[in-house]
Amino acid sequence: MAGLTEDHQPIEIDDIKEETNNKFKKDIVDRESGGEREMAPPAGSSSIHRTSSRPLLDLSKAAIQGNFEEKDPTILLPNQSDDLSHLALDIGGSLIKLVYFSRHEDRSVNDRRKKSLKEKFGVSNSNRRSYPILGGRLHFVKFETAKINECLDFISSKQLHRGGMDASHWNSDDPNNDNAVIKATGGGAYKFADLFKERLGVSIDKEDEMNCLVAGANFLLKAIRHEAFTHKEGQKEFVQIDQNELFPYLLVNIGSGVSMIKVDGDGKFQRVSGTNVGGGTYWGLGKLLTKCKSFDELLELSQRGDNRTIDMLVGDIYGGMDYSKIGLSASTIASSFGKAISENKDLQDYRPEDISLSLLRMISYNIGQISYLNALRFGLKRIFFGGFFIRGHAYTMDTISFAVQFWSKGDAQAMFLRHEGFLGALGAFMSYEKHGLDDLMVHQLVERFPMGAPYIGGKIHGPPLGDLNEKISWMEKFVQKGTEITAPVPMAPPGTTGLGGFEVPSSRGNTLRSDASNLNVGVLHLVPTLEVFPLLADPKTYEPNTIDLSDHSELEYWFTVLSEHLPDLVDKAVASEGGTDDAKRRGDAFARAFSAHLARLMEDPAAYGKLGLADLLELREECLREFYFADAYRSIKQRENEASLAVLPDLLMEIDSMNEETRLLTLIEGVLAANIFDWGSRACVDLYHKGTIIEIYRMSRKKMQRPWRVDDFDLFKERMLGSGDKKPPPHKRALLFVDNSGADVILGMLPLARELLRRGTEVVLVANSLPALNDVTAIELPGIVAEAAKHCDILRRAAEAGGLLVDAMINIQDASKENSVSAVPLMVVENGCGSPCIDLRQVSSELAAAAKDADLIILEGMGRALHTNFNARFKCDALKLAMVKNQRLAEKLIKGNIYECVCRYESAGDQNSSSSFC
Ligand SMILES: CC(C)(COP(=O)(O)O)[C@@H](O)C(=O)NCCC(=O)O
Numbered sequence: 022m023a024g025l026t027e028d029h030q031p032i033e034i035d036d037i038k039e040e041t042n043n044k045f046k047k048d049i050v051d052r053e054s055g056g057e058r059e060m061a062p063p064a065g066s067s068s069i070h071r072t073s074s075r076p077l078l079d080l081s082k083a084a085i086q087g088n089f090e091e092k093d094p095t096i097l098l099p100n101q102s103d104d105l106s107h108l109a110l111d112i113g114g115s116l117i118k119l120v121y122f123s124r125h126e127d128r129s130v131n132d133r134r135k136k137s138l139k140e141k142f143g144v145s146n147s148n149r150r151s152y153p154i155l156g157g158r159l160h161f162v163k164f165e166t167a168k169i170n171e172c173l174d175f176i177s178s179k180q181l182h183r184g185g186m187d188a189s190h191w192n193s194d195d196p197n198n199d200n201a202v203i204k205a206t207g208g209g210a211y212k213f214a215d216l217f218k219e220r221l222g223v224s225i226d227k228e229d230e231m232n233c234l235v236a237g238a239n240f241l242l243k244a245i246r247h248e249a250f251t252h253k254e255g256q257k258e259f260v261q262i263d264q265n266e267l268f269p270y271l272l273v274n275i276g277s278g279v280s281m282i283k284v285d286g287d288g289k290f291q292r293v294s295g296t297n298v299g300g301g302t303y304w305g306l307g308k309l310l311t312k313c314k315s316f317d318e319l320l321e322l323s324q325r326g327d328n329r330t331i332d333m334l335v336g337d338i339y340g341g342m343d344y345s346k347i348g349l350s351a352s353t354i355a356s357s358f359g360k361a362i363s364e365n366k367d368l369q370d371y372r373p374e375d376i377s378l379s380l381l382r383m384i385s386y387n388i389g390q391i392s393y394l395n396a397l398r399f400g401l402k403r404i405f406f407g408g409f410f411i412r413g414h415a416y417t418m419d420t421i422s423f424a425v426q427f428w429s430k431g432d433a434q435a436m437f438l439r440h441e442g443f444l445g446a447l448g449a450f451m452s453y454e455k456h457g458l459d460d461l462m463v464h465q466l467v468e469r470f471p472m473g474a475p476y477i478g479g480k481i482h483g484p485p486l487g488d489l490n491e492k493i494s495w496m497e498k499f500v501q502k503g504t505e506i507t508a509p510v511p512m513a514p515p516g517t518t519g520l521g522g523f524e525v526p527s528s529r530g531n532t533l534r535s536d537a538s539n540l541n542v543g544v545l546h547l548v549p550t551l552e553v554f555p556l557l558a559d560p561k562t563y564e565p566n567t568i569d570l571s572d573h574s575e576l577e578y579w580f581t582v583l584s585e586h587l588p589d590l591v592d593k594a595v596a597s598e599g600g601t602d603d604a605k606r607r608g609d610a611f612a613r614a615f616s617a618h619l620a621r622l623m624e625d626p627a628a629y630g631k632l633g634l635a636d637l638l639e640l641r642e643e644c645l646r647e648f649y650f651a652d653a654y655r656s657i658k659q660r661e662n663e664a665s666l667a668v669l670p671d672l673l674m675e676i677d678s679m680n681e682e683t684r685l686l687t688l689i690e691g692v693l694a695a696n697i698f699d700w701g702s703r704a705c706v707d708l709y710h711k712g713t714i715i716e717i718y719r720m721s722r723k724k725m726q727r728p729w730r731v732d733d734f735d736l737f738k739e740r741m742l743g744s745g746d747k748k749p750p751p752h753k754r755a756l757l758f759v760d761n762s763g764a765d766v767i768l769g770m771l772p773l774a775r776e777l778l779r780r781g782t783e784v785v786l787v788a789n790s791l792p793a794l795n796d797v798t799a800i801e802l803p804g805i806v807a808e809a810a811k812h813c814d815i816l817r818r819a820a821e822a823g824g825l826l827v828d829a830m831i832n833i834q835d836a837s838k839e840n841s842v843s844a845v846p847l848m849v850v851e852n853g854c855g856s857p858c859i860d861l862r863q864v865s866s867e868l869a870a871a872a873k874d875a876d877l878i879i880l881e882g883m884g885r886a887l888h889t890n891f892n893a894r895f896k897c898d899a900l901k902l903a904m905v906k907n908q909r910l911a912e913k914l915i916k917g918n919i920y921e922c923v924c925r926y927e928s929a930g931d932q933n934s935s936s937s938f939c
C-alpha cells in the first residue's frame with residue numbers, strides 16, 4: 022500500500038527525504054544488532070531482492086505512511102512480503118495440503134503520538150505495530166498430488182523452504198542452513214521425500230499423522246471463533262466453543278478409512294476405534310459401479326440421485342406403512358441396496374446417480390452411527406468430523422448429522438470444521454517448536470478473504486500469483502471463463518437437503534455443489550497486539566452485529582444496497598488514484614472481486630464464517646485495499662475538513678455564549694446533526710447534490726428537535742450536571758469513538774470533547790487505524806486537532822498535554838508551557854480496525870490500555886453505535902449517538918424514519934436499563 026504525503030498523493034522511495042531513508046536503513050541495522058534476523062540492505066540500493074540463501078528486506082516503492090512532516094514517520098514496504106516464511110505439508114494420496122506462515126518484520130519506525138501514548142498508558146506489548154495487518158499470516162493452499170511438480174514450483178517461487186529452520190526449530194541462527202527441513206505428514210511424506218531433496222534440497226521431517234490431526238484440530242478449535250459448525254437440513258450454524266470446555270471430544274477423521282480419536286487435551290489422545298468403511302470405500306465402490314472418473318464427479322452425481330430406487334425402505338417391507346412401534350418411519354432405510362435383491366435388474370438398469378446417493382448414505386450413516394456409539398462409550402457429547410471425505414459437501418454433512426441425531430436421540434451433536442481439509446498440515450506446522458503460535462488466542466486472529474484465497478485455498482490451483490498485475494489478469498480471465506460466480510445469484514432461500522437423513526433430499530441445486538470451492542478458507546492474519554476491549558460487561562456473550570444476516574431477507578436487502586453502491590464507489594476509488602488507466606483497471610478488478618464475494622455469500626452466507634453486516638462492510642474495505650486503493654474518499658474528506666474547520670471558530674463562540682445546560686444539549690444535537698455526513702449512505706449522498714456542506718449541516722441542525730426517537734438525554738444530563746444542588750464529579754476519562762471526517766468530527770465530536778476537557782475529563786479520541794469510507798483515521802486526527810487548536814485554547818492545551826501537537830505548533834507550545842502543565846490531556850488512539858463498524862473483541866492494544874482508566878464511552882455513528890454495539894453492555898457509562906440514515910434500519914431498529922436520531926445512555930450501574938423510545 023502506498024503511503025500518503027501531506028497532499029495525500031502516493032509517494033515513492035525517491036521522494037522520501039534522504040535523512041528519513043538513512044534513518045530507516047539505520048533502524049533496520051539497529052534492530053538486527055538487537056538480536057533479530059540479519060537483513061542489512063546493500064548500500065545505495067533501494068531495491069533488494071532475495072538471495073538464494075535468505076530473505077532480505079525489499080525497499081522498492083517504500084513509502085511514508087501518514088503525515089510527511091512528521092519527524093519519525095511510519096514507512097511501509099509494499100513490496101516486502103513473505104520475508105520470513107515457514108511451511109508444513111500434509112501429502113495425501115489425492116491432495117497435498119500446504120500451510121505456510123509469512124511473518125513480516127515490524128516495519129513502523131518511531132511515531133511521536135505512539136511514543137507519548139506508551140508513556141501515558143504504559144502499553145505493555147512491545148511488539149506493537151502501527152499497521153494492524155502486518156503481524157504475520159497463515160496461508161492454506163492445496164494441490165493435486167498428481168501435480169506435485171506444481172506444488173514444488175510454488176514452494177520454490179515463494180522460497181517457502183528457506184525459512185531458516187533446522188531440524189526442529191525455526192529462526193535458526195544459521196541462515197545458510199544446508200540442513201533445511203520441512204515438517205510433513207501423510208503417506209506422501211515418505212513417498213516423495215527424495216523428490217523434495219532433489220528439487221528443493223530440503224529434507225522431510227515426518228510427523229505422525231494422528232498427532233498432527235489432533236494438534237491441528239485443537240489449534241483450530243481454540244484459536245478460530247467460527248471454526249466449528251453444525252449442519253442440518255442444508256443450514257450451517259456456527260458453534261462458539263469455550264476453550265475451557267473443549268475437552269474431551271471425539272475426533273472422527275474420514276479419509277480412505279476412518280479413525281475415531283478421543284481427545285483429552287493438547288497431545289493427549291487415544292485412537293479408540295475406526296472403520297474400514299470410509300471415503301475409500303465410497304470412491305472405490307462408486308468407481309466400479311458408476312464408471313465415474315473422480316471423487317468429486319461421484320459426489321456431484323449423488324446430488325441428482327434418488328436412493329429409493331435401490332434401497333429397501335421400511336415402507337417397502339410394511340406395505341407403505343411406518344413401523345411406528347419401534348419408531349421407524351416408512352421412509353427409513355431398512356437395508357442399503359436391499360431392493361436390488363428382489364428386482365430382476367442388472368447394474369446398467371440402475372441410474373448411476375441413484376447408486377452414488379445410495380452408497381453415500383450407506384457409508385455416511387454407518388460412520389455417523391459408529392461414531393455415536395463410541396461417543397456413548399466414553400461419555401462424549403461432542404463429535405467433530407473431518408477428513409477428505411467430507412470436503413464441504415452439504416449432503417454428506419447432513420447425513421452424518423442426521424445419523425448422530427437419530428441414534429443419540431438428540432443427545433450428541435455432529436460438528437464439522439471449516440478448515441477440516443487442513444488438520445494434518447496445520448498439525449505438522451504446529452510441531453515446529455518455538456513459533457509461539459500455539460499460544461495465540463481467538464482475539465489475535467483475523468481471517469481475511471483476499472481474492473484468490475477462496476479459490477486457491479479451496480480449489481486446486483495452478484502456478485502462484487506473483488503481483489497485482491497477475492492478479493488482475495487472472496481476474497479478467499476468471500470472469501471471461503466462468504460466469505457462474507459473477508452471474509446474478511438467484512434470490513431464493515438456500516436449498517435444503519431434505520427432512521433429515523432418511524428422507525429423500527428435497528432440493529439439490531447449486532447450494533449442494535460438491536466442488537472444493539465450498540471449502541472457503543481465507544488467510545489467517547495473526548495480530549498479537551489485538552485485545553478484547555476490557556470494558557465489555559460480558560465478553561463471552563458479546564455479539565457485535567445488530568443485524569443478523571442469516572435472515573435471508575436481510576441478506577438480500579444489504580446485498581442489493583452494497584451492489585448498488587458499487588459503481589459510485591469505484592468512481593471515487595479510481596479518482597482517488599488520479600484516474601489513471603492503471604487505477605481504472607484496478608477499479609474494474611475490485612468491482613469484479615467484490616461482486617464475486619457478494620455472489621458467493623448470497624449462495625452460502627456462512628461460507629466465510631458467521632456473517633453479520635459488519636463483516637460485509639469490512640469485506641468491502643479489505644477488497645479495496647487488496648487492489649491498492651488506500652483511501653477512496655481522501656479528497657472528499659479533505660474538502661469537508663477544510664470547510665468545517667473554517668466555521669469552527671464561529672460555532673465555538675456560539676456554544677460558549679450558552680449556559681451549561683443549553684450548551685450540553687446543543688453539543689449533543691451537534692453530534693447527531695453532523696452525523697449526516699456519511700458517504701456510505703445512499704440517501705445522504707443523494708442529499709449532498711442538493712446543497713453545500715454548511716447548508717446541509719444547518720438544515721440538519723434545524724431538524725434536531727427533541728424528543729429524538731431514542732432519547733436518554735435527560736439521564737445523561739443528570740449524570741453530567743446533576744440535579745438541584747448536587748454536582749456529580751466529572752468522569753475521569755472518556756473514550757470518544759469518532760466516525761466521519763469533516764463536520765462529523767470537527768463540528769460534532771470535537772466540540773463535545775472540548776466540553777468534557779473543560780469539565781476536567783481526559784479525552785481519548787478513538788479513530789480507525791485504516792480508512793473506511795469517509796471515516797476519519799487516527800493518522801489524520803492529530804493534524805485536524807492541531808488546526809482546530811489554532812482557534813481554541815482549551816483544545817490547544819489539552820492536545821499539548823496529550824502529546825498531540827507536533828513541530829508545526831512548537832512556537833505556540835512554548836508560549837503556553839505553563840498552562841499545558843495543568844491541562845487534562847486530549848489524546849488520539851487507533852482502534853485497530855479499517856471498517857465503518859467496530860468489533861470490540863479485537864481492538865488495538867493502545868485502545869485496550871487507554872480503556873483501563875476510562876469511565877465513559879461515547880460511540881458515535883451508524884456503523885459503530887447501531888450496526889454494531891447497539892446492544893453492547895459496558896462496565897462503565899456508555900452513550901450511543903447516531904443519526905439513522907437508512908429507512909429500513911430506522912423502521913426495524915427504532916420503529917422510526919430515516920434521519921431520526923438515537924441518543925442511548927446506559928450508566929455503569931444500570932446494566933438492565935432500557936432506553937426511552939419516544
Ligand atoms: C456504512 C455506514 C454504516 C456508515 O455510517 P456511519 O457509521 O458513518 O454513520 C452507513 O452509511 C450504511 O449503513 N450505509 C448503507 C445503507 C444505505 O446506503 O442506506
Ligand SMILES: [Mn+2]
Pocket residue numbers: 699760761794795796857882884
Ligand atoms: Mn462513518
